[in-house]
Amino acid sequence: MRNPWAQTGNYRTDYRQDTAIFATYLEMLSLWAFLAVLLALPLFLSRPQMFVLDLILVYALAVLGLNITTGYAGLINIGQAAFVGVGAYTAALLAPSLPFWLTVPIGGLAAAVAGGIVGIPSLRIKHLYLAIATLAFQIIFEWTVGHSTILKQGGAIPLPRVEFWDYRVGYKNHYYFWYYVILLVVVVLAFAFRNLLRTRFGRALVAVRDNDRAADAMGMHPGLTKIFAFALGGFYAGVAGALYAYLSRAVVIEDYMLPVSIKFLAMAIVGGLGSLVGSFLGPAFLVLLDLNMEDLANWLKSLGLSYAGVDIASAMRPLTFGLVIVLFLIFEPRGLANGWRLVRNFFRNWPFKY
Amino acid sequence: MRKLGVLVFLVLSFAFAQKVHLMWSGAITGPTSDAGKYYAQGVEDYCKYANEEGLTGGLTIVCETRDDQYNNANTQRNFEEALERGDPAFLGYSTGGTLQLKPLIQEVGMTYIPASYHIGNIDPPDSDYLFLPIVSYSEQVIALLEHIAKEKPGAKVALAVHPSPFGRAPVPDAREAAKELGIEIVEVQEMAKGLDYTATLKRFANKGVEYIVYQNVAGPVATMIKDARRLGLKIKHAAAHYAGGPDLLRLAGDAAEGVIWVTSYYMPYEDAPGAAFVKKLGARYKRPADTVESVHYPSGMLAAAIAIEAIKRAHAAGKPVTGDAGREAVYAEMLRLSFDPGLAVGPVTYSEEDHVGVDHMRVFEARGGRFVPISKPFQSKLFRKVHYGK
Numbered sequence: 095m096r097n098p099w100a101q102t103g104n105y106r107t108d109y110r111q112d113t114a115i116f117a118t119y120l121e122m123l124s125l126w127a128f129l130a131v132l133l134a135l136p137l138f139l140s141r142p143q144m145f146v147l148d149l150i151l152v153y154a155l156a157v158l159g160l161n162i163t164t165g166y167a168g169l170i171n172i173g174q175a176a177f178v179g180v181g182a183y184t185a186a187l188l189a190p191s192l193p194f195w196l197t198v199p200i201g202g203l204a205a206a207v208a209g210g211i212v213g214i215p216s217l218r219i220k221h222l223y224l225a226i227a228t229l230a231f232q233i234i235f236e237w238t239v240g241h242s243t244i245l246k247q248g249g250a251i252p253l254p255r256v257e258f259w260d261y262r263v264g265y266k267n268h269y270y271f272w273y274y275v276i277l278l279v280v281v282v283l284a285f286a287f288r289n290l291l292r293t294r295f296g297r298a299l300v301a302v303r304d305n306d307r308a309a310d311a312m313g314m315h316p317g318l319t320k321i322f323a324f325a326l327g328g329f330y331a332g333v334a335g336a337l338y339a340y341l342s343r344a345v346v347i348e349d350y351m352l353p354v355s356i357k358f359l360a361m362a363i364v365g366g367l368g369s370l371v372g373s374f375l376g377p378a379f380l381v382l383l384d385l386n387m388e389d390l391a392n393w394l395k396s397l398g399l400s401y402a403g404v405d406i407a408s409a410m411r412p413l414t415f416g417l418v419i420v421l422f423l424i425f426e427p428r429g430l431a432n433g434w435r436l437v438r439n440f441f442r443n444w445p446f447k448y
Numbered sequence: 449m450r451k452l453g454v455l456v457f458l459v460l461s462f463a464f465a466q467k468v469h470l471m472w473s474g475a476i477t478g479p480t481s482d483a484g485k486y487y488a489q490g491v492e493d494y495c496k497y498a499n500e501e502g503l504t505g506g507l508t509i510v511c512e513t514r515d516d517q518y519n520n521a522n523t524q525r526n527f528e529e530a531l532e533r534g535d536p537a538f539l540g541y542s543t544g545g546t547l548q549l550k551p552l553i554q555e556v557g558m559t560y561i562p563a564s565y566h567i568g569n570i571d572p573p574d575s576d577y578l579f580l581p582i583v584s585y586s587e588q589v590i591a592l593l594e595h596i597a598k599e600k601p602g603a604k605v606a607l608a609v610h611p612s613p614f615g616r617a618p619v620p621d622a623r624e625a626a627k628e629l630g631i632e633i634v635e636v637q638e639m640a641k642g643l644d645y646t647a648t649l650k651r652f653a654n655k656g657v658e659y660i661v662y663q664n665v666a667g668p669v670a671t672m673i674k675d676a677r678r679l680g681l682k683i684k685h686a687a688a689h690y691a692g693g694p695d696l697l698r699l700a701g702d703a704a705e706g707v708i709w710v711t712s713y714y715m716p717y718e719d720a721p722g723a724a725f726v727k728k729l730g731a732r733y734k735r736p737a738d739t740v741e742s743v744h745y746p747s748g749m750l751a752a753a754i755a756i757e758a759i760k761r762a763h764a765a766g767k768p769v770t771g772d773a774g775r776e777a778v779y780a781e782m783l784r785l786s787f788d789p790g791l792a793v794g795p796v797t798y799s800e801e802d803h804v805g806v807d808h809m810r811v812f813e814a815r816g817g818r819f820v821p822i823s824k825p826f827q828s829k830l831f832r833k834v835h836y837g838k
Contacts, residue, residue: 142528149521240611240638249568249613250547265555342524343551347612348544349520388515408476408485408515 100443113292132277136270144269145341146381151276152338153377157361158287158370159330163209164359165368166296167323168303169216173228174331174358176235179350180205181332182339183239186251194256194340198279201336202329209328213321220306232352239347248347253340272341279337283330288370290326299323360415364422366429375430383418387411465508468769469533470495470755472748473526474541474563476515480665482695483744484541487563488513490748491539493733498756505760507769511752520545524552531556536762536774537755537782543569543614550574557772559758559779561751563744565689566617567835570803579782579798581750582712582806587831588688589618589663590625591710594828595811596659596686597629604632606657608648608672610664611638618663618688624834639664645672649679659684662691670699677703684708693743697817707814708822712792712806713746715819722746722790746791753789754796754805758782793825 101117116122136144156178163171181201188197208231215227240248256263256271263271290296298319301309306316339345357380365376387410395407426432472491475484495511498504516522523545530538538553540546540562546569553560554574562569567584569575583591589607596603607622609615619636626633634655637648649672652660660676660683662669669691676683685707687696692709700707714723716730726749730740739745758781763769767777788795794808808825832838 141532142525145525145528149525240616247613247616249617250544250550252551252574265552342520342548344548346520346544346548348518348542349548391515411515411517412477 097441097443100441103444115288129281133274136273141266141269144273146385148269148273148276148341150374150378150381151273151280152334152341153358153361153381154374155276155280155283155334155337156331156358157365157377158283158373159327159334160358160362161327161368161370161373162287162290162299162330163323163327164362166290166299166303167320167327169213169320169323170221170225171228171324171327172225172352172355172359173212173230173232173235174327175350175352175354176232177205177209177328177331178335178338178354178358179235179239179345179347180208180328181335182345182350183245183251183335184332185336185339186253186345187244189253189339194258194275198333198336198340201339202333205332205335206325206329209324209326209331210321212328213324216320216324217317229352232355236347236351239350250344250346252344256340268343269341272337276337276341279333283333284370284373287330287373295319295322360419363427364418364429366431369429369431371434372429372431375434379430380415380418383414384411387414465506466763466769467508467510468759468774469510469512469530469535470537470539470752470759471512471514471526471530471535472539472541472751473514473516473523473545474539475518476513478515478517478519480518480542482666483690483742484518484563486739486742486744487541487748487751488515489733489735489739490745490750491752492748493729493735493745494749494752495756496733497729498753503760504756505763507759507763509756509759516541516545518542518545520548524549527552527558531558534771534774536759536769536778537561539751539755540564543612546578547613550578553577557775557779559755559775559782561754563747563751564614566614567621568613568617575803577779578803579754580804581747581754581796582689582792583804583809583828584618584831585614585663585688585690586618586621586835587804587828588710588809589622589661590831590834591809591811591826591828592661592686592688592708593622593625593629593631594830595708595710595823596661597631600658602630602632603658604634604656605659605661606634606652606655607636608639608660608662608664608669609636610668611640615663621831621834622661625830628830628834639668639672642668642671645675646679648672649676649681649683652683653679653681657683659686662687664688664691666691666693666695666699670696670704673700673707674703686710689743692812693819694741695743697814697819704814705816709812709814709819710809711743711812712794712809712825713743713750714791714793715743715812715821716740717818718821722792725790750789750791750796750805753791754782754785757787757789757796758785761785 099120106112160174163169184204185197185201212231216224239245298314302316302319310316361376361380364379366372391407391410475481476488492513495509514526527549537559540560543564543566546562546564551574560578565580565584567586569578570580623633673685687709689711697704714720716723716727726746758778759769761781762777768774782798783800786797792806793810794806796805807827810821810825811823812819813822
């Protein structure tokens, strides 16, 4: 038989089995194997490479949050960077007096509260108008930070080095330590994300997205569901922000401004809206694409393939970023997650392959 | 045969010369890349020149310009790569990127020379290893106020600053200085990327504003200057380093006539050795006219020249110039560096207490489509008093 390890049929007999995450034990094993690879990865990577890996995971957390608000609940959010910023600033203010394992979840909670407040307009408005409301939050956040002396008016708020039990973090082990912390948080929150749709709260998000009147008729509360979506998406973003604050060792407003929100949206689109796998593939793809384009641009520059006044090599990076978004929107609006689905289906025996 | 011997010696000495890497990370694309691309070219060209002319003390300095797209995460990654490679110094760029890296810079002890002249870069905490190539924005703005106080005692002034730490930092010092100078700051307006400043300018006019002092980038300043001219206002405009210069002339055209600008660099059309040097390098490396005319081109050169000089001196003292010991040796040289590369209106001098390289600047005025100097090189009289209280 072709691919004997793959699922050979539908043997589910009850609803519990229907909502099972893994169809076979092999699928579960493959996830454990993947996690083992992730745990061992720092053995093979240098500090700058670890920073890139940490960054991808932090972005993935922010994109997971965006995928709850925009992907699951269909509420366009172009202020995700501001939610990340709320988490980062909260962590930065608390870091001198609280340990990181408290400041990170508190950062998430602060962003969740902000998300709940920003979600209030969604009780009355939707679609493009709601998107503008989230944009307003982004602008208000930037203005507030810029005019708050306690937040250094957008200048740097440094975070102290952390200690965990007797383990002291210095610059040499900084990215390695935070990798394991971030990985743990990512695994827990990705697990929660995956399970969200198996709960009535998660299914309510999708129901409200698809038709809020029908959802209302079925006993769900569209308003509260939308606020819940913003709060939960904000929580993920806030946790990402707090982790990023520790990772970069200082909070500066420029990391949480509108272009960063656009970048998160681009990552969600490229990865595939509403997809768990896409939340990782999107950030990884865009970050690695940028790094590779940088190398290519430098190589082209070294060949002297540009003439006076026009630096083609340098223009390649922003050009490629824009082009990738447009190409994905046109040719693969379901994002890289759909590619991953097609690859998995190719190896499946069931249905249709015998 | 003798010529061949010399050639072989030169080739061998170049091949076996110790290589030291020096990285610049800044915006060649993205926000502020209108300045960053020229700055990068300045770094590249001075580095090539120093290697070719033997100004590196027998070392081969491998300069690398990285486009961080004004993204702090990219700056951090580039800095980490330089650190990992054992670079002895780092050339930075933006205010945000520099401020974010300060704790790490302090911890690893890497000499860091940013293109941002933000005073917060060299103010404590975590500022031991940061060195500004020229006077800070705060000192530039106070110098402009001093010029205004001389030109029009008791003048009413508005500050138009960028909505960021880069723009806001000089404001408290400027307020203090204005009190001392007997001029009045009637309003501080934050501005960026506005398409029309009619309302702001009308308000300024109603308040009797006679001068607007800009701590900003050239784009919004050009828009405001053009609007002021369209409205027929008799307000004079005074710009700090990044708010003025040839970029402003290009953007504002005739409306820039009469604008006052302060910087420590020479203009390429001046009759000065520094200006001739910039033109010479531009021609040597086939740079287009807009590069040579840009004030950011010599700015990049000066940053590279400072780092290369410190590396060269550390090497000449028999100290290692790479790795942990290299960072330490170059930093020690930076603290006693005193030399004149001729790229700015004064020598570069650093000490433990002084992390500003060129302490002098000049006031320029736009006349006939060019900025011409209207003052001798000078230092602000009030800056130290209002900022450091001495």
